[in-house]
Amino acid sequence: MPGISDLCVWWAGRSPAAGAAVMATAIVSVGLHLAGAEVVSLVALGLACAAWSALGADFVVRLVGQRRRWIAEAESPVAITAVAATAVIGTRISLLGRPTVAEALLALAALLWPVLLLPAVRHRGQRMPGTVFLGCVATQALAVQAATLAAAETVAWLAHVALVLFWLGLLLYVRALARFDPWQVVRGCGDHWIAGGTLSVSALAGAELLSADSTRLYLWNDDDRGVLHDATVVLLVLDLACYVVLLAAELARPRPGYDVRRWATVFPMGTTAAATLSVAAALGFAWLTVPGRVLVWISVAAWLAAAAGAVLTARARAGRDGRKAPGVTSTARR
Template sequence: MSGLSQLAHVSPLRPLRDWWAERPPAAGAAVMASGIVSVGLNLAGYEVASRVALGLACASWVGLAADFVARWVWQRERWRQEAMTPGSLTAVAATAVLGTRISALGWNTLAAALLTLAAALWPVLLVGVVRHWQRRMSGAVFLCCVATQGLVVLGAALAAAEAAAWLAHTALVLFWLGLVLYGFALARFDPRQVVEGAGDHWVAGGALAISALAGSKLVAADSARLYLWSGDDRAVLRTVTVALVVLDLTWYAVLLAAEAVRPRLGYDVRRWATVFPMGMTAAAMLSVAAALGIPGLKGPGQVLLWIAVAAWLAVAAGAVAAARANLRSTAQR
């Protein structure tokens, strides 16, 4: 009887445990989406809403980090296989985006710890992912650029806060590397994903958006105290950053038009990888407007921010509905 009682006691948790164990590495895009929406709301001045989004991002990050470690300890073979997929790089990107928002709160010690963690994971995961690249891949292939530029954004933010010139210069090297990786990823991206993709095809534009955000953070990191860039360096950074914004907005328009032509309304976990580029485009425009002195970008950036918030709410509702359905299905097995 004691065994039956114990089974009855733990059985209600089993569906939740089984459902969580089946979550793919790409689920990290949910943290990325919540984190960048928080960053965008902070840049637009909506601090309360920004902290709510940050709290959700932190809670999701803790859960996914625990799952990441658990798989590494107890399911090493599964961990290795998943580490070779582009979705694994969401671990780096999500950690960097979360650290960027935390740095804006002035919690630089915690942000530096997150940067250290992301930087340690980055080469391990990036090498494994790139070695297994194929032709005609989904938009997840651009996560190599997103993860790299995520380190740049956080590194530049901390360099400005801590007056660490070496960190800014390291971030600049990674900035150019991220753009090179984007070129390689673009060559392997399947263009048909624009009209057939389940959501992560938006990362094709999101990678350019985070690159633009990285460029604006590098420009903003310069000061009389640091004197990071010469006049020519600053001019190049400014030109490239503006070009990245233009290219990102072009991608945004193309992807939005493709959604209108071929609507994909059903929920898919990869839809978080749609919200992230939307939020990142808004955050990039707001950041570029402030760092480069282009006030004309502020208004459109705020409009795109609220579109991203609406998309976040829609995908969150879909995720809750899908989770409930999966839990019921698991409980009936």
């Protein structure tokens, strides 16, 4: 069937950065859940799980039959999006009350994390694109899922592991920021938004760590809780400031046209929305709820735009490949 063959051609030529689409879809699902739009959230979760399953199956197929390509993609800095995508899906499934599945996903993400972290943080030179922050994003995504599960299952050691990952993620952010090219803000193709998205997923991790503490599970003393509280507030303020700067740069210098790196724009938008709502709940800042919900629907609009761009690009590429197919002759008069 032409449609199936076109899809196969597109799938075979996709970029390793396609994992960012799964991250973006999963975090939009989390944001919709926090905003109370449960039905739409479940639809987004279903799409994220389907894409994650397809990428996972392809990962295994290439490991068995295309070893060289598998190694090359595993050594790519963007391969660590697999860790972040798995952790964010696990977080959403944990919020559904499915701890067994969420624990399995956390274990898988934790196994992949050290293997894929080294290529992601092994930066040489300066003036790097936004992908320089992916190691931090994956680390904080693990912290978010671990903290969410710790709260749901009342597991103290898991919360303390999440706290270690939280501070490690901030150290990785400082290291990456020193290598980030600030000019990417005005000329980047989408992944420059990760500079702000790293702050948002860090703020989300801080909020989840604060929420994990309860009368059932004493985790932090007053000093520790105070430091976490202040760090989370600072991270959210910095994230919202970056959001405004990045959005202003997009308006001042529009970059129309689809690029797979635009999914790395959707993800920070979604994490900013989720972080705003989580901080509102964890710290009792009720006035943040309305802005958080607005940001959720902005992220949904960005997701729809990226999805439309992906579909149109795939169709155009499939059409070009079809025209180049062997055995097709022209009937035009010569």
